[in-house]
Amino acid sequence: IASVEDAVDLPWTMEPVGTASRHWAEQLCRRAGFEPDVRFETDDLEAQIALIESGNAVAILPDLMRVRRRPAVRVVDVDPRRRSVFTATRAALSQTPAIRACRDALAVVAPKDLAVP
Numbered sequence: 001i002a003s004v005e006d007a008v009d010l011p012w013t014m015e016p017v018g019t020a021s022r023h024w025a026e027q028l029c030r031r032a033g034f035e036p037d038v039r040f041e042t043d044d045l046e047a048q049i050a051l052i053e054s055g056n057a058v059a060i061l062p063d064l065m066r067v068r069r070r071p072a073v074r075v076v077d078v079d080p081r082r083r084s085v086f087t088a089t090r091a092a093l094s095q096t097p098a099i100r101a102c103r104d105a106l107a108v109v110a111p112k113d114l115a116v117p
Contacts, residue, residue, distance in 0.1 A: 001058065004032045004078060013040035013048045013057040025060040028078065049073060085110055 001007050007029075014036070015022040029036040040057050042048060045065055051057040053072045060078060085106060089099050 002076060004028055007058045008034040010058045011039040012036040013051045013059045014038050015043050016041055028060065
């Protein structure tokens with residue numbers, strides 16, 4: 001397949017109902033004009049890759065899974081690719097050196113393209 005639209009008649013594997021990633025994937029399919037035929041449901045991304053590799057399903061997985069890409073799994077980029085990252089702390093701790101260092105590191109790394117080729 002070359003796009004989400006090409007997977008209209010294929011079985012899908014997705015995270016459980018109620019998770020943000022499941023909602024996002026379902027909305028992406030709906031914008032493409034179809035309701036995904038979800039036959040496998042697991043929050044184990046390695047299990048999802050095994051289902052894909054065995055030819056039993058297609059899925060939308062995060063870019064972080066590219067690190068573990070296997071030759072039998074074809075990766076197709078889906079746009080828009082974006083992720084919101086935020087930090088949350090107690091107000092009293094928000095300016096501690098450790099929290100500031102973490103936020104500073106995220107601010108440096110977040111704008112970069114982290115996709116693994």
